[in-house]
Amino acid sequence: MxxxxxxxxxxxxxxxxxxxxxxxxxxxxxxxxxxxxxxxxxxxxxxxxxxxxxxxxxxxxxxxxxxxxxxxxxxxxxxxxxxxxxxxxxxxxxxxxxxxxxxxxxxxxxxxxxxxxxxxxxxxxxxxAPGERWDHALGIEPLGAGFTVEAFAGMLAGRKTPVKVLLLDQKRIAGVGNIYACEALWRAEVRPSRPSRTVTRAAATRLHHAVIDVLTRAIALGGSSIDDYVDARGARGGFQDVLSVYGRLGAPCARCGEPIVRTMLGQRGTWWCRRCQR
Ligand SMILES: [Zn+2]
The missing domain is CATH 3.20.190.10 (MutM-like, N-terminal)
Structure with a gap:
């Protein structure tokens, strides 16, 4: 670790x-x-x-x-x-x-x-209290039925916001943070800084699937243990062992061999592959 x-x-x-x-x-x-x-x-x-x-x-x-x-x-x-x-x-x-x-x-x-x-x-x-709305500032659940390709494409349409920053916006999609945004973008072969509105329909579809897939796999492995995260019994998760880009500065991309780079985007460290994320 x-x-x-x-x-x-x-x-x-x-x-x-x-x-x-x-x-x-x-x-x-x-x-x-x-x-x-x-x-x-x-x-x-x-x-x-x-x-x-x-x-x-x-x-x-x-x-x-x-x-x-x-x-x-x-x-x-x-x-x-x-x-x-x-x-x-x-x-x-x-x-x-x-x-x-x-x-x-x-x-x-x-x-x-x-x-x-x-x-x-x-x-x-x-x-x-019963009936009190506490989650009005939270967006769609990415593992819920409402997170369709159409809904996701609708979020991207017309926005200049870098696609990674949009993925992290809790008011749009609730629960995706830095680790899984980096991983999903790598899987979908989408450049993190790409303006949302320039993401093609095909790339949006890949990214939609990648978000769901990465989150689902991470849950199956009990989450990622980096720094302080441990589950309710104090056990560490297993997803940190299968990360493709997050925290892997300089390591070879599993797809093309190019060293993973780290840049800043929206004040967050962003790990990605310059060759296969265009
Ligand atoms: Zn690559």
């Missing part, structure tokens, strides 16, 4: 959030929250006038799901806990040891605990 050190701002993306949500669902769906200990108030949000701890204590965790990069706990009463892990947030079940920066401790039935930890403290646990 040493070669992956130094990328300070790797954020859990859709496959990591999905892996965490599935792991948590399997581990604690059906459990009741018996107690809540909040150690850092700034990491916890609740509607005005609502006590987070009081409202959540006694609730049953009906299911754990994902939306974009967020992990969502659906509580029995219709309230939800929406967790944004941001850069270094973690959700860990049943750990006797506490990870550094543990901000919230949920005591669960069956003598288990759910810990929310975040050493950098950007992550948030938000309590959302």
């Amino acid at each position: 040493a070669s992956f050190r130094g990328f300070a701002c790797v954020v859990p993306e859709l496959p990591e959030a999905e892996t965490i949500a599935r792991g948590l669902h399997g581990a604690i769906a059906g459990a009741t929250i018996r107690s809540v200990e909040i150690r850092s108030k700034k990491n916890v949000l609740a509607p005005r006038g609502v006590s987070f701890a009081q409202r959540v204590t006694g609730e049953r965790i009906a299911s754990v799901t994902r939306r974009g990069k967020y992990v969502v706990f659906d509580l029995g009463s219709g309230w939800r806990l929406v967790v944004g892990l941001r850069m270094t947030g973690r959700l860990v079940v049943g750990s006797r040891e506490e990870p550094p920066g543990t901000h919230v401790v949920f005591g669960l039935s069956g003598r288990r605990r759910l810990l929310f930890a975040d050493v950098r403290t950007f992550g948030r646990v938000r309590l959302v």
